[in-house]
Amino acid sequence: MRERRYPTDMSDAEWRLIEPLLPPPACTLPTGGRPEKYDRRDVVDAIRYLVDNGIKWRAVPADFGIPWRSLYAYFQRWAAAGVVAHLRDQLHQQVREREGKNPRTVTVILDSQSVKGAETVGAATRGYDAGKKINGRKRHLAVDTRGLPLAVMVTPASLHDGPAAHDFLFRLRLAHPEITLAWADSAYGGQLVDWAHTFLGLTLRTVARPKGQKGFQVLPKRWVVERSISWIMRARRNCRDYERLPQHSEAHLAWTTITLMTRRLTKPVKKRPAPTTSQPARPAPVRIRARTRGIRLAPATQ
Template sequence: MRERRYPSDTTDAEWAVLAPLLPVPACELPTGGRPEKHPRRNVIDAIRYVNDNGCKWRAVPVDFGIPWRTVYGFFQRWRASGALARIHAELHQMVRLHDGLNPRTVAVILDSQSVKGAETVGQDSRGFDGGKLINGRKRHLAVDMRGMALAVMVTKASPHDSIPARDQLFRLRLTHLELAVAWADSAYGGTLVDWSHTFLGITLKTVPRRKDQDGFAVLAKRWRVERAISWIMRARRNVRDYEGLISHSEAHIMWTFITLMVRRLTRPPRPPRAAPHPVEPAAMDDEPKPIRLRTLPPSAIRLAPAVLS
């Protein structure tokens, strides 16, 4: 067993939470396969080291005892097989149960972040954000009221936020049938509000800027997703987009949240807030009424107009 000397290494308590969620090794499947040569805990530590410190895959320290190609192979296979998304979803429910909440949230907050793309990002997967004056990619997040991400999507930086938001909301509806309300900034307003309510059954509410606001200001509901974006930027691999594939950019963000959620599960539950956040009044006129979980199957989602024969 190697000595764990890096801040990104898993503790014994974190490994006890994460180990049962990993995919079954190929040698234990009915189809059979070659036994894995390297301990999986070392593989997880190496992936978290790259994500936390922002180094190249070829610069993985030798004290992990694993070739960098093997570490990258696990990172790519778990992403392509859907195992990474499954681990993220299960940890999200575990965190909510750990905090005494319903494992399935009915409210989310949406926002996006534009980041510069390195020279390794191809022209076919990057764009120019005219509002932020950034040439690169844009990250679209959907978080719950605790700031934990439900969905992560990366696109070119050029499209307006309301365009990728349709795809993001559609994915949320397919994976979270209980979702009922979403908050976002004014960029998600307009026709997107009617579209999400008509076709997806999701009530989209916009939180506008204050009339006297000059520069950045903490706003109600939106501060939760802004805090989640700051958590992403703590991992240096996410400060700039270096990935040739968009799916790998999403995988690094998911690894950041997986590390955050595993650490939260090893700590005492967060006590509920005794008083509302300073930027959120105790009572709001547009505050939704208590939402009950749906017991009936949702109505069919209309993908395209029916073709009359």
């Protein structure tokens, strides 16, 4: 077994979460197939290492024991077959159950982020965001009230949030029919609100900025998705878009989310110490409301 030496390597507890969610090997199916040459745990560790450190496929360390072409084939095949999305959705439900929440959320928060595209991003899948002054791609993100990403869609940066939201909300509704309420910024307002209610049965509410706001200010609901974007940007592969296909960019974002949730699921729960019986519990403070009507207050002495 390969020695675990990198911070992105999975622990045994993390691997026990991911292993049953992966598709069975072809050699175990009735149709048959060749036995897999490389250990799946090493494959997942190598992908997590690449996403977190932002290296090239050709620069994958040799101690993983997997040629970069074979590793890229695993990444591409799992992304196309929906394995990565299945991992993200199943782990998302497990995190919510562990935190005492309903495994399927009914409320989401929407937002987008424009990132620069490298020279490997083709002209057909990139654009210029005049508002952010960024030439590259735009990520449309939907998170739950805990900040865990549910879905992501990558488009050219020139596409406005409103038109892109028609396709994004339709995909989100198909994958998660239990969602009934979505919060977003004012870019998702206007006719999109009526369209979402009429055709998707989805209530879309916007959170506008206060008038005269200068600089950054924490806004209700929207701060949750802003924090999620900061979590995603911790992985260096996501700081810039290098992928030729938008689907591969979505897969890199999903792998970042998978790493985040496996670490959260395997983190020990901190139990609060029980109150000791020797010290009596303090009584709850009582709030007294006094009526000042009919009462004459003495002037304050100087």
